[in-house]
Amino acid sequence: MEHYSCKFEELPNEEEMYDLAELFKVFGDSTRIKILFALFADEFCVNDLAEKLQMTQSAVSHQLKILKVNKLIKSRRDGKQMYYSLADEHVRTIIAMGREHIEEG
Known part of the structure; x- marks a missing residue:
């Protein structure tokens, strides 16, 4: 696993830190995590995702919009x-690293 280090004087600028915090907020919703896990396997339309996750199409559409934005x-x-x-392999990596972190507990 690649390790990132930074000295105090190398902190990202405020805008970059804000953007990173916003990205992690997206992962803070279990419904969005469920959708991402479903998309690990294959691509889906809203109807199929709603059926697979036992959710309404409206709820799935709302979460898909947030994930896409x-x-x-x-x-x-x-x-x-x-x-x-999934947009790219980074999404898998972020989820995998999160799982690894909580399983170390």
């Missing part, structure tokens, strides 16, 4: 249907 997922259109998937 924060660049954690991407979408593609196929006809009238939108399909969602």
Whole structure:
């Protein structure tokens, strides 16, 4: 695992720290975590995600919007249907590192 270190004088600027805190807030919702886990396996449309997670389409759509705005997922259109998937491998890495951290406990 790669380790990051910084000296006090190398702290990120305020905007970067704010953006990082905002990103971690997105991971602070268990519904969004469930959606991300579902997207680990495959891409899904809203209907399929709602069924798989036993949630309403409206609730899933709301969470997908938040995930997309924060660049954690991407979408593609196929006809009238939108399909969602993880934006990149960084999302898997963040979740995996979080799991590893809590399992060390």
